[in-house]
Amino acid sequence: MELLEFCQKLPKIELHAHLNGSLSPETLTVLNTPIEDIKTYQLLTKLDCIEDQLNLAFTLFKIAHNATNMIESTYLATKHVIEEFHKDNVIYLELRTTPRAEPQMTKRDYVNTIIKAIREQNLITVKLLLSINRGHCLKESEETLNLILEMHELYPDIIKGVDLSGNPNVGIFSEAMFIKARKSGLKITLHCAEVLNNEEVKQMLEFKPDRIGHGTFIHPTYGGSTENWKLCSDLRIPLECCLTSNVLCNTVQSYKEHHMCEWVENNLPFNINTDDKGVFSTTLTKEYFYAAHHLNLSKESLYNCSCIAIDSSFASEEEKLKLKTYLKEWKDKHLELF
Template sequence: MDNEADVFYRELPKVELHAHLNGSVSFQTIEKLIHSKPQLNIEHSMTAIGKGQRRTLDECFQVFKVIHQLVDSEDDIFMVATDVIKEFAADGVKYLELRSTPREEITTGLTKRRYIETVIQAIQQCKKKGVDIDVRFLVAIDRRNGSQVAMETVQLVEEFFLSSDGLVIGIDLSGDPTVGHGRDLLSALQRAKNSGLKLSLHLSEVPSQHDETDLLLNIPPDRIGHGTFLHPEMGGSQGLVDKVVQKSIPLELCLTSNVKGQTVQCYSDHHFKYWYQMGHPVVICTDDKGVFATDLSHEYKMAATTFGLSREAVWKLSQQAIDYIFAPDSVKELLKQKWRDLQPQEFK
């Protein structure tokens, strides 16, 4: 990206609200991990979906399993988190909410608590070194692990919510959307909400999740991940749309991820258009910049070129994303000032 238009997207200050840590690992970092674990016989092609390639949702989840094999110790997590944060900063991202499911690895002695602590240490280290980005952490509940693990995760996150100086701010619900049902996780999510934790829930990622989505919208979540099949044109329902609109729940939209994961046919079919034209709160995100070989500058550029957005509209879209972050109002004000300082003269 080096022409004049590309420079605009790169220099555009951006907010990233839907970034899975392990899915965001870049080619360069994967290279280091592969080199340190030759016994695994893992190749690059097993960890990313290149240009022009598509995968089923199930195949995408297989890619994450391979990455998990490479990232299985505190040292790995620290390096990965540090690299990912620096790469987002280099792409013009000024505020980042990373999300990840804490894992245990018996072979390396990794515990879920140490997993979270290590991500926090990476965030603190980047801040100490003056990396120009404000980073927060959403701890993920993997829906495949059931209700007991979900509740244990919430209890662990409640501790960090109080002790991490505002770095751990919420819960993400993710994992294979074809496994399990949200009703089993309802009590854990409700507890998190009651504790003051923010909730970002993957909803309607695949068709035929109407009942689950309807149920989880009652909590309600503070933001929705994807929401691909919420609206009638995608097989959803007007009732679900009305609920989302009535509660004014922002959507985290990841264009390349949905196209490469084949939940959306092509960029022009993406549900960004439906919600954006309605004037509903939307935030452009990457989902997994490493796996899907993208970055946030590219996602903004794709949205703009596909849906005919002017540069001023793109700037506004980026600026409005500040309103939907999970950090407190004092942080929002600092970010809004940063956007004002960086705003091109022609948009003032």
């Protein structure tokens, strides 16, 4: 209990959170989601069978997606997600989402609405990463990228990065698009090695992204190549870890066997995140707790994890300094908790 309380009180940094996957049942209620759908939403963590879990996760993403198909609901969803992270003592949040068009909302409307919700709150510092879905065709992805570049010019303090996400079994990593994004000053994070694909992982690592998401199959213990692991550790690219997401999607056997331990043992930079806190029924507090409990991280290590996450974030240098000062002062005031 004491450890859980520490994880709750610790000011935390969230770097890998998909907007739609982060909708809690409470947020769905506000968005007028049918009650049956909300009940379904609370089931995932209670299922034992992996195949059922995967099917249900898929259904949950659909429910969340349907709940935010209009301007007003997108605004409310963003607002509520930020408030919930704030309540969980997250002091800095990077939300990510793929610009999407719906019958009553253009991609530009969608992005503008999220930005409006971010700008109209002053609870915490929030940045937006826009995702390219690897399942989309090149033409659509290029259109999305052009919109991202335009919006980045308008809101350079909020839109900080581009992410590659989507089903890892389809599509390719199109380096040219990310080179273009990088040239306009955007940071890059890639969902990488979510499935075993050493050739693609090599391409991604050679591109030197600013961060990688998941990185499950990079270390040789999990089927990765020695060459890729060497490249990854030499470059010291920060890893975005999402423990519960990986356990529930069965890409790792258990919390204890999570590949994050390789980063811990080799003293490589990593951060702890929720991925989809609504769908996987988690919080960043719980994720810190699981990391400490299953991977034997001390309270000091959890605190350092928050500090390192600031360095790996896409905040400005000035914002990073402020966040670090805040954390340092928090520690000085709460030494009895350590």
